[in-house]
Structures are given as structure tokens and as C-alpha cells.
Amino acid sequence: MIKRKIFGASYGFGDWLMQRGTALIMALYATLILVVLAIVQPSTYLEWRSIFDNRIMAFLTFIYLVALFFHAWIGVRDIWMDYVKNAGVRLLLLMATLAATIGYTGWAVQILWRV
Amino acid sequence: MSDMTVRRKKRPKNLDLTTIKLPLPGVLSIIHRITGAWLFLLLPVFLWLFEKSLASPESFAYVKGLGDHFIVRLILLGFIWFYIQHFLAGLRYMLIDLHKGVELEAARFSTKVVFAASTVMMVVIGAFIL
Numbered sequence: 001m002i003k004r005k006i007f008g009a010s011y012g013f014g015d016w017l018m019q020r021g022t023a024l025i026m027a028l029y030a031t032l033i034l035v036v037l038a039i040v041q042p043s044t045y046l047e048w049r050s051i052f053d054n055r056i057m058a059f060l061t062f063i064y065l066v067a068l069f070f071h072a073w074i075g076v077r078d079i080w081m082d083y084v085k086n087a088g089v090r091l092l093l094l095m096a097t098l099a100a101t102i103g104y105t106g107w108a109v110q111i112l113w114r115v
Numbered sequence: 116m117s118d119m120t121v122r123r124k125k126r127p128k129n130l131d132l133t134t135i136k137l138p139l140p141g142v143l144s145i146i147h148r149i150t151g152a153w154l155f156l157l158l159p160v161f162l163w164l165f166e167k168s169l170a171s172p173e174s175f176a177y178v179k180g181l182g183d184h185f186i187v188r189l190i191l192l193g194f195i196w197f198y199i200q201h202f203l204a205g206l207r208y209m210l211i212d213l214h215k216g217v218e219l220e221a222a223r224f225s226t227k228v229v230f231a232a233s234t235v236m237m238v239v240i241g242a243f244i245l
Contacts, residue, residue: 020212023205030202045175052169072155079152104162111166 019074022067029064058112065108069101143204143226150201157194182245192241199240200233 036057042048052058076097084090129135137145164181167174181187207225210216216225 020209023209027202027206045172048175049169068158072151072158075148075151076155079148100159104158107162107166111162111169114170 015074019071022071022074025067026064026071029060029067032060052112062108062112066105069104069108073097073101138223139226140222143207143229147201147204147208150197150204153197154194154201188245192237192245195240196233196237199236200229203229203233 036051040047040051042051052061077094080090080093080097084093164178168178169175182191207216207229210225211222216222
């Protein structure tokens with residue numbers, strides 16, 4: 001067995017774990033939102049908005065979205081690393097993907113807590 | 116060592132893509148990747164719809180009105196299948212991580228379960244919301 005330091009370099013284990021952790025968070029939220037939708041049964045604007053005006057729901061929705069963006073970042077990054085061999089192009093695509101997911105996080109804040 | 120290379124060379128090889136086919140769990144794997152990529156590409160669209168649905172009664176009515184178009188319903192149905200398919204295939208991978216259903220027969224069977232369940236759930240959810 002090769003002895004490796006657990007810091008200083010990435011061996012992918014953290015990403016592997018995060019991909020599953022974020023998936024579980026999303027699965028829990030999916031269950032929650034289905035229950036909430038079944039109870040509220042929103043058909044009007046006010047009923048729909050009341051769900052996300054609830055501070056706890058806004059917070060949990062945000063956690064879900066951040067988990068989703070992180071999950072998407074790891075997954076899309078793996079796709080670029082598998083198929084894009086040119087280092088420059090790959091770096092460009094990785095940066096674009098990272099920028100998009102960070103931007104989406106800011107967007108999610110704006111949607112859930114707009115003034 | 117040389118014995119090994121000789122033996123290795125004698126092994127039958129078939130890389131003719133017209134006669135070999137991906138086993139079912141392999142099909143599920145590539146579909147997991149394709150659905151994941153599409154879900155990522157559609158992210159801004161759904162964030163935009165989510166934003167509009169919460170912004171004002173007028174924009175809520177606009178988003179709701181989009182559902183009147185047949186093509187929008189069709190795309191939504193496809194998206195629902197993609198989401199559930201990716202979701203269930205992911206659950207299957209987590210079970211395999213826990214060493215559940217690793218054997219060939221079980222792995223093939225669970226693949227069929229995922230395809231069937233995602234399609235049934237799409238129909239149920241589709242019937243409910245459309």
C-alpha cells in the first residue's frame with residue numbers, strides 16, 4: 001500500500017464523497033418539497049410565494065441549490081477532464097463552468113432573499 | 116514475462132463497434148452522464164423560471180401561461196424524465212458503493228428497475244401536473 005499524505009494534493013476521494021453528500025442533500029430536499037407542495041397545493045401566486053417567503057424554506061432551498069451547483073461542478077468537471085485533452089481548452093471550460101456555478105449561487109441568493 | 120505477452124496476444128479481441136454493444140448497465144452509465152450534462156445546461160433556464168414565478172403576480176402568470184403550449188409541456192416532461200432518471204441511477208450507484216447489488220445479475224436487474232421506475236414516475240408526475 002502506498003503511503004500518501006492526506007493534504008497538499010487532491011486524490012479525488014473528497015470529490016467522490018462530496019458528490020454523494022450533495023446528492024443526499026438534494027434527495028432529502030426533493031422529499032421535503034414534494035410534501036410541502038402536497039400540503040400547500042399552490043395554484044395562485046400568493047400561495048406559491050408563501051412557500052418561499054417562509055424563512056426556513058428559503059434557507060433549505062438555498063442549501064439545496066448550493067448542493068446542486070456543487071454537484072454539477074464536480075460532474076461537469078469530470079466530463080471536461082474525460083473528453084477535452086487540450087490543456088488550454090480544458091482550463092477555459094473549467095473556468096467557465098466554475099464561473100457559472102459561482103454566478104448561479106449569487107443568483108439564487110437574489111431570488112430567495114430579494115428586497 | 117515473455118510468456119505473459121505471448122498469452123496476452125492470443126486473447127481474442129473484438130473492437131468492431133458494429134458488432135459489439137454496450138451492456139445495459141453501461142447504457143445506464145452513459146445516460147447518467149448525458150442527463151447530468153443536460154440538467155446542467157438547463158440550470159439557467161430553470162433559475163430564470165423560478166425567479167419569474169416569485170417576482171410578481173404578472174410574471175407568475177407569464178410562467179404559468181408557458182405551460183399552455185404543447186411544446187413546453189413536452190420539454191417539461193422530458194426534463195422530468197431526465198431528472199428522475201439521473202436521481203434513481205445515482206441512488207443505484209450509492210447502493211453499489213455500499214456493496215449492494217454488485218453481482219452481474221443484480222446489477223443488470225437494478226438497471227432495468229431504474230429505467231422502468233423513472234418512466235413510470237414521469238408518467239405519474241406528468242399526469243399530476245400537466
